[in-house]
Amino acid sequence: MVAPAVLARRNSSSTASTGTVARSANPKSSTTFGSQRATYNGSGLHTAGIIHVLGAGLAGSEAAWQLSRAGLGCILHEMRPVRQTQAHRTAGFAELVCSNSLKSDSPNTASWLLKHELRRLGSLAMQAAETARVPGGHALTVDRAVFAATITAALEGAPGVEIRREEVLQIPEDGIVLVATGPLTSGALASAIARFTGSERLYFYDSISPIVDAASIDRSKVFAASRYGKSIDGGDDYLNCPLNREQYEAFVDAVLAAESAAPHIEDDAEIHAGRVPFFEACLPIEELARRGRETLRFGPMKPVGLVEPGSGRRAHAIVQLRQETQRADSYNLVGFQNHMTFPAQKRVLRLIPGLENAAFLRYGQMHRNTYINAPALLTPALQLISDPRVFFAGQISGVEGYVESIATGLMAGRFAAALALGEPLRPLPRATALGSLTHYLTHADAKHYQPANIAFDLLPALEEELKRKLRHDRPGRHAEVCRRAQAAMDEYLGESLGDPLAKSTGEAHAAPR
Numbered sequence: 001m002v003a004p005a006v007l008a009r010r011n012s013s014s015t016a017s018t019g020t021v022a023r024s025a026n027p028k029s030s031t032t033f034g035s036q037r038a039t040y041n042g043s044g045l046h047t048a049g050i051i052h053v054l055g056a057g058l059a060g061s062e063a064a065w066q067l068s069r070a071g072l073g074c075i076l077h078e079m080r081p082v083r084q085t086q087a088h089r090t091a092g093f094a095e096l097v098c099s100n101s102l103k104s105d106s107p108n109t110a111s112w113l114l115k116h117e118l119r120r121l122g123s124l125a126m127q128a129a130e131t132a133r134v135p136g137g138h139a140l141t142v143d144r145a146v147f148a149a150t151i152t153a154a155l156e157g158a159p160g161v162e163i164r165r166e167e168v169l170q171i172p173e174d175g176i177v178l179v180a181t182g183p184l185t186s187g188a189l190a191s192a193i194a195r196f197t198g199s200e201r202l203y204f205y206d207s208i209s210p211i212v213d214a215a216s217i218d219r220s221k222v223f224a225a226s227r228y229g230k231s232i233d234g235g236d237d238y239l240n241c242p243l244n245r246e247q248y249e250a251f252v253d254a255v256l257a258a259e260s261a262a263p264h265i266e267d268d269a270e271i272h273a274g275r276v277p278f279f280e281a282c283l284p285i286e287e288l289a290r291r292g293r294e295t296l297r298f299g300p301m302k303p304v305g306l307v308e309p310g311s312g313r314r315a316h317a318i319v320q321l322r323q324e325t326q327r328a329d330s331y332n333l334v335g336f337q338n339h340m341t342f343p344a345q346k347r348v349l350r351l352i353p354g355l356e357n358a359a360f361l362r363y364g365q366m367h368r369n370t371y372i373n374a375p376a377l378l379t380p381a382l383q384l385i386s387d388p389r390v391f392f393a394g395q396i397s398g399v400e401g402y403v404e405s406i407a408t409g410l411m412a413g414r415f416a417a418a419l420a421l422g423e424p425l426r427p428l429p430r431a432t433a434l435g436s437l438t439h440y441l442t443h444a445d446a447k448h449y450q451p452a453n454i455a456f457d458l459l460p461a462l463e464e465e466l467k468r469k470l471r472h473d474r475p476g477r478h479a480e481v482c483r484r485a486q487a488a489m490d491e492y493l494g495e496s497l498g499d500p501l502a503k504s505t506g507e508a509h510a511a512p513r
């Protein structure tokens with residue numbers, strides 16, 4: 001429950017700028033806001049002052065949680081299981097559709113910094129990740145079923161969160177709206193968003209890499225090693241499949257000749273016209289091969305830093321296999337995302353030495369990734385410039401990655417709560433990872449916008465003199481950026497005294513274990 005002092009403060013001073021919003025501190029109570037009355041009667045929310053959260057994925061779940069923490073009700077609309085996406089398999093909230101990794105949790109990495117800030121702001125997903133944690137080296141890896149179940153249960157029990165299992169077809173006209181329908185937003189809503197924002201629908205194609213059964217790898221042809229011998233625990237972490245020049249050339253020919261799978265969005269004129277926009281950091285191998293016969297050798301097949309033990313030879317090209325499970329019973333082909341047909345993948349990938357009899361547990365696939373042109377459309381508080389009652393969060397807002405989606409969900413939830421309560425919307429400081437993500441979203445080049453993961457590049461650069469001083473000390477530079485980020489967050493939270501979202505660790509809002 002929200003602390004009584006907070007309720008008293010809000011009840012006396014709030015004037016919601018978009019009208020009233022439903023309150024949830026007491027499910028059976030009705031609460032007065034400004035001049036209007038908003039009620040949550042335990043069975044449904046008053047439509048006059050509703051907050052709609054569209055999508056209960058990573059971003060939408062986090063946003064709904066933040067609204068509940070602020071003592072506000074919301075309607076959380078989720079179309080699954082009534083309608084599935086092409087990637088989700090369950091009806092659980094915050095389902096992780098591909099990898100089970102929330103990336104590095106090593107202090108002073110950019111990804112750690114983002115998670116650290118989320119923890120400080122009471123993120124539900126970060127609590128659930130702790131509950132669902134499985135060993136994963138320096139990464140925060142989770143049991144995806146436990147993760148989704150923890151978040152689903154938390155939201156089902158969260159005060160004021162009304163869950164509706166339905167597909168939303170357009171942006172609701174009433175109340176505050178937080179759009180978090182993800183990269184696989186259903187078609188009707190994606191078109192409605194395009195109309196609503198007055199822009200073209202934006203998308204790129206993203207791909208996932210194949211996984212092979214460990215028992216089907218011919219160990220006599222591969223060798224274990226980490227590139228340049230680098231590994232957190234000093235081990236030979238990868239299996240490496242070496243190719244000589246002839247094998248590499250034959251492989252490139254086969255990739256170039258392979259048939260592509262049909263796009264799963266039938267009416268995508270762009271793909272049929274051969275103008276498919278890919279995510280540059282995650283290009284399918286066919287696209288790399290099309291860009292030049294040597295491109296793969298400078299990309300996922302680069303042989304540098306790997307010497308064959310025994311012979312001491314350097315291969316012309318190398319395919320790396322990374323352990324997928326703790327039991328080491330499957331491996332993924334690193335950087336081998338592709339969208340060849342399944343029979344073509346089986347044929348082409350079996351040309352790789354060591355994989356001649358590979359049994360594929362998952363084939364590479366390509367998926368659509370819908371996002372808006374954030375720099376042209378959003379304020380630093382993730383609101384539409386043209387209609388500030390509408391917020392965007394998650395992948396559709398123009399970020400890339402699980403944790404980045406959670407991060408924008410958390411921020412948009414907080415901003416929406418502030419708007420509903422008639423309080424100032426306070427974007428996170430630029431020096432923080434959260435602030436840097438929104439800075440990128442709103443300041444990147446709108447003409448060539450591409451979603452981004454959190455990285456030190458997005459955070460403010462150090463002064464030239466300090467950079468020079470630390471030029472041979474990368475960890476030192478990163479530590480300094482993180483130190484500054486944390487100091488900025490301290491200051492932000494210090495200024496937030498009285499803000500229950502910043503202070504609260506309320507037991508009622510601890511995720512169930």
Ligand SMILES: Cc1cc2nc3c(=O)[nH]c(=O)nc-3n(C[C@H](O)[C@H](O)[C@H](O)COP(=O)(O)OP(=O)(O)OC[C@H]3O[C@@H](n4cnc5c(N)ncnc54)[C@H](O)[C@@H]3O)c2cc1C
Pocket residue numbers: 054055056057058059060077078079080084085087088094095096097098099100166167168169180181182183184185186189208367368393394395396400401402403405406
């Ligand atoms: C196939 C695939 C693989 C990916 N792999 C990774 C990975 O390994 N690591 C990584 O960091 N990131 C990955 N991503 C990118 C991204 O991090 C995830 O997509 C992440 O889930 C995005 O979070 P989100 O909250 O924006 O969207 P989602 O988690 O997808 O949530 C959106 C929710 O909205 C619902 N929805 C959609 N349309 C409607 C509608 N009209 N009405 C009601 N509900 C609707 C969906 O059912 C879904 O539950 C991947 C993306 C895809 C598509």
